[in-house]
Amino acid sequence: MDKTENYEVKDIKLAEFGRKEIEIAEKEMPGLVATRKKYGPSKPLKGIKIMGSLHMTIQTAVLIETLVELGADVRWASCNIFSTQDHAAAAIAKAGIPVFAWKGESLEDYWDCTLKALTWPDGSGPDQIVDDGGDATLMVHRGYKAENDAKILDEPTDNKEVQIINAVLKKKLEEDNQHWHKVASKIKGVSEETTTGVHRLIQMEEKKELLFPAVNVNDSVTKSKFDNVYGCRHSLTDGIKRAMDVLISGKTAMVCGYGDVGKGSAESLKQEKAKVMVSEVDPICALQACMAGLKVVTIEDALPVANIYVTATGNKNVITAEHMSMMRDQAIVCNIGHFDNEIDMAGLEKLPGVVKEEIKGSDCPVHRYTFEDGHSIYILAEGRLINLGCATGHPSFVMSNSFTNQILAQIDIANNPDREAIVVRLSKELDEEVARLHLNKLGAKLTKMSKEQAEYIGVKVKGPYKPEHYRY
Ligand code: NAD
Numbered sequence: 001m002d003k004t005e006n007y008e009v010k011d012i013k014l015a016e017f018g019r020k021e022i023e024i025a026e027k028e029m030p031g032l033v034a035t036r037k038k039y040g041p042s043k044p045l046k047g048i049k050i051m052g053s054l055h056m057t058i059q060t061a062v063l064i065e066t067l068v069e070l071g072a073d074v075r076w077a078s079c080n081i082f083s084t085q086d087h088a089a090a091a092i093a094k095a096g097i098p099v100f101a102w103k104g105e106s107l108e109d110y111w112d113c114t115l116k117a118l119t120w121p122d123g124s125g126p127d128q129i130v131d132d133g134g135d136a137t138l139m140v141h142r143g144y145k146a147e148n149d150a151k152i153l154d155e156p157t158d159n160k161e162v163q164i165i166n167a168v169l170k171k172k173l174e175e176d177n178q179h180w181h182k183v184a185s186k187i188k189g190v191s192e193e194t195t196t197g198v199h200r201l202i203q204m205e206e207k208k209e210l211l212f213p214a215v216n217v218n219d220s221v222t223k224s225k226f227d228n229v230y231g232c233r234h235s236l237t238d239g240i241k242r243a244m245d246v247l248i249s250g251k252t253a254m255v256c257g258y259g260d261v262g263k264g265s266a267e268s269l270k271q272e273k274a275k276v277m278v279s280e281v282d283p284i285c286a287l288q289a290c291m292a293g294l295k296v297v298t299i300e301d302a303l304p305v306a307n308i309y310v311t312a313t314g315n316k317n318v319i320t321a322e323h324m325s326m327m328r329d330q331a332i333v334c335n336i337g338h339f340d341n342e343i344d345m346a347g348l349e350k351l352p353g354v355v356k357e358e359i360k361g362s363d364c365p366v367h368r369y370t371f372e373d374g375h376s377i378y379i380l381a382e383g384r385l386i387n388l389g390c391a392t393g394h395p396s397f398v399m400s401n402s403f404t405n406q407i408l409a410q411i412d413i414a415n416n417p418d419r420e421a422i423v424v425r426l427s428k429e430l431d432e433e434v435a436r437l438h439l440n441k442l443g444a445k446l447t448k449m450s451k452e453q454a455e456y457i458g459v460k461v462k463g464p465y466k467p468e469h470y471r472y
Pocket residue numbers: 194195196197224227228231232256257258259260261262279280281282285312313314315318336337338339385386387388393394
């Protein structure tokens with residue numbers, strides 16, 4: 001480990017390799033390159049302190065350096081203990097941008113890194129946040145709540161992560177019992193990358209607990225209908241193959257959830273010629289799965305036949321310990337949802353007589369669980385998102401779409417510092433702009449409509465951005 005005031009990374013000597021891969025990634029990220037060209041000179045984020053809690057990958061490094069190019073003062077941590085690419089973190093550190101992230105962090109390390117990224121050298125916090133899953137937003141809000149009522153930090157919980165967060169916040173409370181009130185009062189907004197993070201924000205808004213405005217980046221079409229679908233189509237089986245080197249063709253795969261990520265995941269497995277089944281709770285998504293030629297069954301129906309399980313629901317306990325005890329021998333179980341609670345890992349660890357063996361370490365976590373009757377299953381990435389835990393996540397071109405939305409969202413927050421604490425989306429015009437920025441790279445040529453045609457189909461006049469138009 002290499003640690004200084006300004007960074008904590010696995011190995012700073014990886015910076016040169018990281019820089020080479022960042023240069024390659026930039027060629028595949030036309031949207032970010034275009035935003036640097038368009039907004040770089042005017043520096044719309046000049047002097048704005050931005051904290052990021054988002055997988056510290058090569059693609060994120062390009063996002064970070066775009067924020068810096070637009071004038072921001074950036075600090076970064078990852079949003080998952082397994083998703084950091086150490087050479088990317090090293091390159092960012094070498095570039096003088098504070099970063100606290102390495103692949104294989106403990107949960108204690110993770111929350112310590114999040115606090116470090118949220119804390120500037122003078123003890124102040126950020127003006128804006130880039131969040132993925134909402135952990136940075138959670139730390140500010142839980143800290144704020146604890147300053148109002150410290151007893152919440154002593155509420156009994158068997159959730160190890162909550163215990164760790166409470167311990168970090170208790171220590172901060174002793175140092176300064178108004179820290180988070182001061183931090184929250186300065187935050188002008190957060191841009192949220194992913195579905196689960198948006199769910200958390202909407203729940204907070206509905207409970208009137210949201211302390212600052214939020215831009216829902218996930219529901220830009222050029223994010224969720226691209227990253228969540230085509231990104232997972234690319235990176236799911238990449239993760240399974242790197243983890244297990246197993247033939248997927250001919251095997252029976254069960255995808256739990258057929259939303260954007262589930263659709264991409266099912267495609268990924270179908271591309272490998274697996275027989276794909278789906279579970280769903282939503283009738284429309286279930287019908288879509290039928291229309292895609294997929295069998296829609298319950299997880300219980302799958303247990304006697306499925307070889308591979310993928311959870312993609314954003315929900316919790318979708319695969320229980322009991323389900324896993326009834327799976328076929330050598331079944332492979334993984335999750336591509338944001339958090340690690342889709343698979344009941346805690347319940348599995350507690351099952352009597354289960355023996356856990358590490359097959360591969362934190363670079364590509366694979367564990368075998370053997371049950372009392374002698375059959376075994378494999379859990380990938382400890383139930384955390386497999387494509388970033390066992391592979392390198394989505395490719396740069398897909399992330400360029402997501403991250404161009406992030407840049408536009410951060411500029412939108414900077415331009416609207418007094419917005420009320422609600423969750424808004426970016427305009428359709430901006431969504432279309434993001435798509436336009438990526439067409440050339442693929443040689444796509446848009447057809448121009450005549451004025452008559454535009455009038456005939458009633459194309460809306462491009463009006464100014466109005467947040468009430470695009471509520472979540
Ligand atoms: P979504 O809401 O579009 O889809 C989730 C689907 O799961 C819905 O159709 C819902 O009906 C279904 N579902 C919910 N509970 C279920 C249950 N118990 N059984 C079966 N189906 C159930 O969300 P999404 O955009 O597809 O995202 C899913 C998860 O993936 C989220 O946690 C999101 O943050 C995460 N995500 C991960 C990546 C990645 O690279 N790993 C990328 C994007 C999003």
